[in-house]
Amino acid sequence: xxxxxxxxxDDAAVREMLLSTxxxxxxxxxxxxxxxxxxxxxxxxxxxxxxxxxxxPRVSGxxxxxxxxxxxxxxxxxxxxxxxxxEEEDKVQGLESxxxxxxxxxxxxxELKARIKxxxxxxxxxxxxxxxxxxxxxxxxxxxxxxxNGQHLSMGPxxxxxLRFFMTHRDRVYTRTQLLDQVWGVNxxxxxxxVDVHIRRLRKILAETGHDKLIQTVRGAGYRFSDSK
Numbered sequence: 001x002x003x004x005x006x007x008x009x010d011d012a013a014v015r016e017m018l019l020s021t022x023x024x025x026x027x028x029x030x031x032x033x034x035x036x037x038x039x040x041x042x043x044x045x046x047x048x049x050x051x052x053x054x055x056x057p058r059v060s061g062x063x064x065x066x067x068x069x070x071x072x073x074x075x076x077x078x079x080x081x082x083x084x085x086x087e088e089e090d091k092v093q094g095l096e097s098x099x100x101x102x103x104x105x106x107x108x109x110x111e112l113k114a115r116i117k118x119x120x121x122x123x124x125x126x127x128x129x130x131x132x133x134x135x136x137x138x139x140x141x142x143x144x145x146x147x148x149n150g151q152h153l154s155m156g157p158x159x160x161x162x163l164r165f166f167m168t169h170r171d172r173v174y175t176r177t178q179l180l181d182q183v184w185g186v187n188x189x190x191x192x193x194x195v196d197v198h199i200r201r202l203r204k205i206l207a208e209t210g211h212d213k214l215i216q217t218v219r220g221a222g223y224r225f226s227d228s229k
Contacts, residue, residue: 005047007031008050010057054084072154076144081097084105132168134170134227136148174224
């Protein structure tokens with residue numbers, strides 16, 4: 001698996017290490033020292049993934065990730081946050097900003113490579129051309145569009161894959177572990193708490209058209225997608 005990666009990191013030594021690691025794996029990498037330079041790089045070309053340092057000057061990595069996910073032009077680009085913060089609340093904050101994964105410094109090149117490949121794999125477009133419809137909520141895997149009662153709903157790649165899985169596996173309860181395996185993939189370094197973050201984000205999007213209630217929490221078990229009460 002190969003791809004174009006934008007590295008946004010203000011530490012020169014870390015940038016060089018990342019460029020060397022990515023180059024050995026066959027990735028095409030470009031660099032930026034902060035969010036301002038990152039925006040300039042994005043105007044030239046959209047990468048397949050962004051490696052983003054949390055502690056950037058002027059605009060923090062978390063704030064920039066939030067801005068990218070709010071923009072129609074960049075919301076589909078997966079983001080991996082790089083940070084020395086390791087507390088659970090920091091991880092949740094990073095994920096809620098829109099990041100697709102989170103790598104704690106120091107990390108090994110092997111771990112970074114595994115996480116990059118896992119994110120690229122799980123955010124790859126689906127090939128099925130069958131449009132799915134549930135109670136006025138429609139998902140088109142080919143055009144990568146979701147609408148509710150005719151209104152377009154914008155979401156990131158992880159939320160899209162999560163919603164697609166739910167819509168094609170209705171009325172059954174799935175545990176967080178099962179959702180991780182099905183949506184994120186087996187042997188991926190992602191915590192169960194990540195599921196809750198993305199469920200919350202997906203519900204917020206679906207609330208725009210009143211479809212958030214389709215995702216039901218089953219206490220002590222997990223989540224179910226159903227149009228029946």
